[in-house]
Amino acid sequence: MSPKNPRTYAESGVDILAEERAIKALKKHFKAQKKALGTPITPDGAYAGLLDMGDYIFGITTDGVGSKVLVATEVGNWRTIGIDCIAMNVNDLYAMGLEPIAFVDYLAMESIEPSIADQIGQGLAKGAEIAKISIIGGETASLPEIVRGFDLAGTCVGIASKDELVTGQGIEKADAIVGIPSSGVHSNGLTLARKLLAKYSLHKRYGSMKRTLGEELLVPTRIYSEILNINRGCEVHGLAHITGGGLLNLSRLTTLGFDLSDPLPPHEIFKMIQAEGVEVEEMYKTFNMGMGFAIIAPEGEVKAISSMSNGARRVGSVSGRGIRVQLEKRQVEIAR
Numbered sequence: 001m002s003p004k005n006p007r008t009y010a011e012s013g014v015d016i017l018a019e020e021r022a023i024k025a026l027k028k029h030f031k032a033q034k035k036a037l038g039t040p041i042t043p044d045g046a047y048a049g050l051l052d053m054g055d056y057i058f059g060i061t062t063d064g065v066g067s068k069v070l071v072a073t074e075v076g077n078w079r080t081i082g083i084d085c086i087a088m089n090v091n092d093l094y095a096m097g098l099e100p101i102a103f104v105d106y107l108a109m110e111s112i113e114p115s116i117a118d119q120i121g122q123g124l125a126k127g128a129e130i131a132k133i134s135i136i137g138g139e140t141a142s143l144p145e146i147v148r149g150f151d152l153a154g155t156c157v158g159i160a161s162k163d164e165l166v167t168g169q170g171i172e173k174a175d176a177i178v179g180i181p182s183s184g185v186h187s188n189g190l191t192l193a194r195k196l197l198a199k200y201s202l203h204k205r206y207g208s209m210k211r212t213l214g215e216e217l218l219v220p221t222r223i224y225s226e227i228l229n230i231n232r233g234c235e236v237h238g239l240a241h242i243t244g245g246g247l248l249n250l251s252r253l254t255t256l257g258f259d260l261s262d263p264l265p266p267h268e269i270f271k272m273i274q275a276e277g278v279e280v281e282e283m284y285k286t287f288n289m290g291m292g293f294a295i296i297a298p299e300g301e302v303k304a305i306s307s308m309s310n311g312a313r314r315v316g317s318v319s320g321r322g323i324r325v326q327l328e329k330r331q332v333e334i335a336r
Helices: 016-027 068-075 081-094 114-131 190-196 213-217 227-233 246-252 268-274 280-286 299-307
Strands: 049-053 056-064 099-109 134-142 150-161 176-181 238-241 257-260 291-297 313-319 323-326 331-335
Touching: 056 081, 068 081, 068 150, 068 190, 068 213, 081 099, 081 114, 081 150, 081 238, 081 291, 099 114, 114 134, 114 150, 176 257, 176 299, 190 213, 190 268, 213 268, 227 291, 238 246, 246 257, 246 280, 246 323, 246 331, 268 280, 280 331, 291 299, 291 313, 299 313
Parallel strands: 099 134, 257 323
Antiparallel strands: 049 056, 056 150, 099 150, 176 291, 176 313, 238 291, 257 313, 323 331
């Protein structure tokens, strides 16, 4: 049971390291069944499962909205979480240079509520429109003995030519890190955020927020579709979707290190969460802290890349080992 006043993601009930161990426990039983067309070629740390399809790579992702659905239910607005579901899947495909093409959803409900399903469908359709993909099917399940409320997840497939695939193998010391802003919390870290902010009303504004707290937490995850054009038009060595685990996602790309000497500014919502007693190191290990996507590329590509994505700019460079963030008063070590 998580403590009443959690200060870390693990204490709130979500242990990223335990999840990694669980994934390893599952994967040790998996063996490749295909030996020709369709052979699995997924590298460690990959954001998507990959299949060798001759001249092309076929990728598959699966992800959900997580406890953001609880915020939607408390606010009584389910119109945007479908965008999050699409975003969490397609962004993982973009992070490998794959173009998303088709999506299927899975909606499990304690009891079927057509009005809620209608609003969820609105968001899914909007997300698919932004990502330029087709929703080709899905599944709805009534699970009153298993689910409380509902859970929303989906699976997306994408494709790329072999020369478009990005795995991080090309990353070199002195490469630049270009950060692209997030739209807010996205769909990660909500378990910790909700528990820390439980004393506040979701229907009121706080500080300099232009939206109510509930509206701020429900801002849809940004869909980074511009990555496809960046990858095709520039020399790109690595791509990272900054999701659960925060900046630790950078470690999935290479054993080299990352120095964020000029990080993107965090949104007001992150400052509000941190003010509840969360250490800054934990914030950067849990949330995107204002940077939802990172591109690793040669220094000479920074200007072109930045011009192709709204708000993108150079935030640091590749170094020896570890992950560090330079804040106003001190440098914070995220990983060694």
